[in-house]
Amino acid sequence: MPRNTLNLVLLLATTLLISACSKQGIYDSAIGWERSSAGLEPEQVTVGELEIAYLRSKEAVDGDTVVLVHGFGANKDNWTRLAKEFKGEFNIYAFDLPGHGDSSKPLNIGYRFEDQVGYLNQALAKLGVERFHMMGNSMGGAITALYSATHPDQVQTAVLFDPAGIFEYESELVDLVLEGDNPLIPKQEGDFDKLLDFALEKRPFVPWPIFDVMEEKAIANREVNEVIFAAIRDTGFEPDFRNAITNIQAPVLVVWGKLDRVIDYRNADVFVEAIPNARKAILDDIGHAPMVEAPEESAALFRDFLADRQP
Template sequence: MELDVGKTIMLAGGVLVAPILAFITSFMFWPGALLKAYNWYIRRSLGLVIRYSYSGSYRFCYSSRGTPGGPTPSLLLLHGFSASKDMWLPVVRHLPRNQHVVCVDMPGHEGTSRTDAKDYSIQGQVARIHQFVQSIGLDKRPFHLVGTSMGGNVAGLFAATYPSYLCSVTLVCPAGLVYPKDSEFVKRLRELEKTKEEDAIPLIPTNIQQLDYMLRLCCHNPLNLHRQIMRGLLDNRIPNNDFYKEVFMEIVKDKSREALQENMHLITSPLQVIWGKEDRVLDVSGAAVLQTAVPSARVELLDSCGHSVSLERPRKAAKLIMDFVSEQGDDAKKHS
């Protein structure tokens, strides 16, 4: 009897030790894989399911939760440059559990098809997102569109091009404007151009030091990440760096770089603008540019927050978005 108890304790100890050893080994040797596993766990805990849709041979990868047709419009979330649908996980955590939400990988990013440069311009991305909306039937009723940074440029042009698809739109620190004040990022790009170091793009790090600078550029509040986590982030990014450079060269061309600026006056959907006051990538002065073009726009400036609003202020961002969406619904009911 005592022997059986001893064997049971040893077996239980082995069961506990195995995953701990696996975690330690992954953390030390494969931190990138561990980060991907962590995102999988968070998606699962939030009820998000990875799905694929097709437009011809083109594949879109997205995560979603809930079903359309609820008390509030569906939310479609567009991420920024070199990110993925998972950048929205902190925000989704604070959305109502019954809210239908869709987070899509932008053209060429993560699980969405990687084709050629024409798809990576802002106009090309808008065309692909239009295809995506149709491929999953999101065009059957007006939805709320959210875009951040590059995704904000895309969302703004989408709103100007397909107004009947939307009930409202939120732009978070959007690219695509002529900013009255240069950000640290823009100043850095100009310095690199002068020194002929155009390939040293601060948003495409190739080593830990460059990654640390990118994170400090994007976040006002220091993240203080463990070096192995930094290594994991870098390991997951480096294989895509050539693609990121291709995308970057497309979105900084004149036609793409000022796409929102040239079309913002065509946005007729109720517009919300959210911006971190300490944004060092795209200066917060862009918020005033949007409000001048669209006087009815709701502008929310966040204290102690940089460019990565979804990471630094996810609860606040989720609340602002849902409050805005609910208000538009209430206004529509009053007018009807």
């Protein structure tokens, strides 16, 4: 059993012995432990009428800043494993986009990529974060690409993990959605388990109390998830996104899991061809979330990417 997993199991066992905790209490303890291990603490920032939750490094370091943007239906805690690899090396900010995690979830605001770029830009401005590396996964990858094109003076480099936005090569997900079945939106008990199996090739161990709470949260978010998915669904078939990313000035690394069933890895070539200064890395045994499935390898790819840019 991996050491991190063993530590988490011991934490849960200790928590259960100390008191008859609720599943929510166990979940909160486990999430808090994961964040603390990565050197992160939770905060909130107000943008207009929205409350945006985020994680940040507890202690500032003499290094660059990295901004992390999760995918559809996910949240800021998808990044704790990768953030742990960067502890003491970079200043980390991981956001819950509106509609996700602990951020506001109104049904009547814009949820297209460009809308999320706007909310994120306002949040970063309020926090005084002016220059940074940016990483995004899936929907967050598309938002990262569009942010880089829209605010080139802010983004030093961009890393796109299995980004959405282009569907030149269709995936198993596209076929399922066209048939009326979207595995990314859990609707009932058992659907969250199917979602993890569908999206992740190397699924991390999640103890039952934590899994149950994660499933309950996912099902509770069904309505807002359907609104968000509808808002972004057709973006990959519109020319605006493809045209926009040709304006990216920052160096870009596209990382893709070859076994991704959500978005076909062959779309990496389309991104690299469209973005002036981009390269790709394909991970053979990984699915849709390399930063979750292979955090050490993802971190190493980023470090090598930065090293190649040094004069």
